[in-house]
Amino acid sequence: MRIAMIGTGYVGLVSGACFADFGHQVTCVDKDAGKIEALRRGEIPIFEPGLDELVASNVKAKRLDFTTDLTAPVAEADAVFIAVGTPSRRGDGHADLTYVYSAAREIAAALSGFTVVVTKSTVPVGTGDEVERLIREANPSADVVVASNPEFLREGAAIRDFKFPDRIVVGTDDERGRKALGDVYRPLSLNQAPVMYTARRTAELIKYAANAFLATKITFINEIADLSEKVGADVQQVARGIGLDNRIGSKFLHAGPGFGGSCFPKDTRALVKIAQDHDVQLRIVEAVLGVNDIRKRAMARKVSNAAGNLRGKTVAVLGLTFKPDTDDMREAPSIPLVTGLLDMGAKVRAHDPVGMEQAKKELPEIQYCDDPYECVKGADAMVIVTEWVQYRALDLDRIKGVMAQPVVVDLRNIYRPEDMAAHGFTYESVGRAAT
Template identity: 85%
Template sequence: MRIAMIGTGYVGLVSGACLADFGHHVTCVDNDAAKIEALRGGAIPIFEPGLDVLVASNAKAGRLSFTTDLPAAVGEADAVFIAVGTPSRRGDGHADLSYVYAAAREIAGALRDFTVVITKSTVPVGTGDEVERLILEANPAADIVVASNPEFLREGAAIRDFKFPDRIVVGTDDERARKLIGEIYRPLSLNQGPLMFTGRRTAELIKYAANAFLATKITFINEIADLAEKVGADVQEVARGIGMDNRIGPKFLHAGPGFGGSCFPKDTRAILKIAQDHDVPLRIIEAVLAVNDTRKRAMARKVSNALGGSLRGKTVALLGLTFKPDTDDMREAPSIPLVTGLKDMGAQVRAYDPAGMEQARQELPDIDYCDDPYSCAQDADALVIVTEWVQFRALDLAKLKDVLRQPVVVDLRNIYRPEQMAAHGFIYESIGRGTVHD
């Protein structure tokens, strides 16, 4: 199968590399010539474990290539995936579809034979209808079917998610498109990848509904964590106790500083706008967004309280800046409002992150960046664990206590046990488990 992947961002590059690994011939297209040249040279623009090896091996095998020439790639393709960005539109929270529509217009002029155009980008309900209209308006003779195939990739585990999916949602009622897309994903049948065919609008809504529900689970356990602190309960045991109920499940019940990243904030805002356009109130999702925004801002106060209520003249060291481990993604990371709050309270801030500091410097240019956890903690009044990188799970606690000015640790990810930290002489503040002292 010959496939054109329009867009070499997170979704496009991971999807293109995985489809090439299935044996298809994939051409990834981007209008950024410098990015394409870098990809041809083996440089990967995002941090995703295993992606560099996957791209290199399939490029070497001749199954994966990169180009700025969209007409040539589309003209030879059996299927064209649109995998461009759909960021929140400034001012109103709607998904910005300008890149999707621009891609549709370019695709229209390059089509030759029957082609299935597949929207992989996260788009509002009804976008497929508009993509189809734009293509046929520009090229009335085009023999196309426009389908929806939303992605469900977790940053840091995207390759495994693509190759061992919980489900593959395909939105189309056209039998030719169903057959072609079934062939694209046929290699997954050995892994029993469940292919779910729906209407196009249903597929578009599934993606938003899934992310909104997961964001709701995170926000729910975060509020329970606040209650647990007040009543003397342990939120981790609460999460385990409710997660063992298979109607609830254990995933996304990890209390923390609030959700961030490229998907949950953007997609929850977008589904709210879709609902408002159709006069449908989504009160739960409205509350999820409000609670999450408030929680991120509250984390700086949590650090201040651990230091007696004042940060004026204090130095705070942060371990982790990205919104989650195994990525360099800083989009809507909880570290951003945390740093803002700490600095507003008069603190000096320094930080270390295993992969995200280059991206972080663009968002947080006025903090100090360190080479490792211990230089970051040197003479700091408090250490704050912001991202649960595996590198932070086995710190030398004796060394850490020795380099800190005050033995105060605020663990926003609950990666240490309170009794362990108390035994090492720390004042230890975590999420939903109260404060412990030596």
């Protein structure tokens, strides 16, 4: 099939490359001429393991190409996916649908023959209705079905998630639309990926509900971690104990500094706004947002409690991105942490395996180091913020030998307290007794 992918951000580029790898003919469209030229040169604008090879192989096979003009790709397409950004609207937390609606109008003018237009972007309930209205208003004769097909990709594991999905949600009541999207995803039938067909509005809500539930699990275990510290329990064992119940499950029960990234904060805020627009109060989701914001700001105090008054002291921060295997700094817990440390008078040095260029845009006032050992040299405290694999087996004797004070604050619980005590560290983690 011929597919036009509008948008070459995280979702658009990963989805386009994976569809091409299925054997479809895919053209990715973006208005950013510089980004398109870079993609044509084989330069990938985001860090995602395996994506550069996937793009290169499908470009070489002539199944994947890039352009700034959507006219021809849309006219020739069997399916057009809208995968543009839907950031939080400044001031009120609603999803900003400017790019989605702009894409819909441009697509309408280029449609030719029967086409399925699919919202891949995360959009509020009812967005598909408005996209369809805009297309039919701009091109009344268009033979088009508008469907919803939300993405469920984890940064750092997006290619595997796309090729081995838990489920594929297709939101349309139109049989032609269902068939067309069934054909798009048919290569996944060998993986026995379940395809769930729903009404369009149901599909739109599924995405928000899923992210809000996962954010709730993270926030729940973070609060249990706080209680664990007070009562002398081990939150990791608590999480394992409850996660073995198959009604609960073990995923997203890892205590830490709070959730960040491009999806959970934005989507939970948007879900609250959607509910308010319909006179529904989502008290649990509202509480999740409030607790998470407070938690991220509290992490600097955790460092201060471990290392003492931070004024004039040097703090080494390991890990800046919101999670490993990505360079994404959007709403990363490191941002409020570093800001809080600076407010307390600390000097901050930082290291991240791939995220430092992005971090410099958010945190320009700190010093960046090329490796973790340079980062901790002379530091009064080391803080592990992102659980990169590079930090899981540090030479602890070397670390202690170069630090001014052997204080470690592990916000991801990647080390065992007894091991840190044996190496002579003052060690503070999350939801476990300090050593």
